[in-house]
Amino acid sequence: MSPNCILERVASTKSTNDDLLARWRAGELIDPVARIAHDQTSGKGRAGRVWLSNPGDTLCFSLAYPFDKRPHELSGLSLVIGLAVIAGIAGIAGAMQINETTLHQQGLRLKWPNDLLLNNAKLGGILIEGGQSNPSSPTWMVIGLGLNLRNAEVISQNLENQTPFTAAALDQLLPHHTLIPDTDFIWLKLIESFESHLTQFKEHGFSHFKDSWLHWDAFNGQSICISGAGKEPVTGVSSGVDDSGALILHQHDKSIVIHAGDVSLRVPS
Numbered sequence: 001m002s003p004n005c006i007l008e009r010v011a012s013t014k015s016t017n018d019d020l021l022a023r024w025r026a027g028e029l030i031d032p033v034a035r036i037a038h039d040q041t042s043g044k045g046r047a048g049r050v051w052l053s054n055p056g057d058t059l060c061f062s063l064a065y066p067f068d069k070r071p072h073e074l075s076g077l078s079l080v081i082g083l084a085v086i087a088g089i090a091g092i093a094g095a096m097q098i099n100e101t102t103l104h105q106q107g108l109r110l111k112w113p114n115d116l117l118l119n120n121a122k123l124g125g126i127l128i129e130g131g132q133s134n135p136s137s138p139t140w141m142v143i144g145l146g147l148n149l150r151n152a153e154v155i156s157q158n159l160e161n162q163t164p165f166t167a168a169a170l171d172q173l174l175p176h177h178t179l180i181p182d183t184d185f186i187w188l189k190l191i192e193s194f195e196s197h198l199t200q201f202k203e204h205g206f207s208h209f210k211d212s213w214l215h216w217d218a219f220n221g222q223s224i225c226i227s228g229a230g231k232e233p234v235t236g237v238s239s240g241v242d243d244s245g246a247l248i249l250h251q252h253d254k255s256i257v258i259h260a261g262d263v264s265l266r267v268p269s
Helices: 016-025 077-096 100-105 152-159 183-204 206-216
Strands: 006-013 033-040 058-067 108-111 115-118 121-132 139-148 223-228 231-241 247-251 254-258 263-266
Touching: 016 033, 016 058, 016 121, 016 139, 033 183, 058 183, 077 100, 077 108, 077 115, 077 121, 077 139, 077 183, 077 206, 108 206, 139 183, 183 206, 206 231, 223 247, 231 254
Parallel strands: 006 033
Antiparallel strands: 033 058, 058 139, 108 115, 115 121, 121 139, 223 231, 223 263, 231 247, 247 254
């Protein structure tokens, strides 16, 4: 872990993303900051959705991270973070002889552009916000992660009518009756993985991760429906992503590219 990354723990806050975004807007960010809350009372997902979390059952943290690039040059960032979470989970479970191959066999997957699934149940979500205050300043991105740790059934009840997915939890990936590691241990392992992946992303861009992301793609080769606020749903066969992380959708005799934005992805009923 970088010695320049500041670690902050708070008992309760409305949103760790909002906390760090406020500092960015005030020009107070210098080094990367990772902020975790035991209880996040007004957590948020993409497109203004609410992220519901139970204290102790869900890990919620945000990392404010600077880039010497313009925001439009950071396409694919949420997909890279998804891979970083998987690598972090593998690091957490390594002591129990669980590696990425085992996690894949157990049904761990990524849903474009920002969700983690376990056998099509939602294990976690990623929300990335931020920008560049002026053309000469770094681009600060605030990367938020909500990850379910335990009690998936209780979380599913709380998510009712919020999402078409039921909830999954990290403890479902561990051997039966195995206690889930300490939350701080999980958090630090994830931060280490974030920093490693972000270093590679800054140097190589998303294309460096393209094949790895395809390996974890939950819906590759399947018929899917993409919907966005105020837009007609688009259907087709999911055909991977391009070098920028945009989704490739095959329709009859043509392929179209779907860029990151206010979209959702689900298997048509």
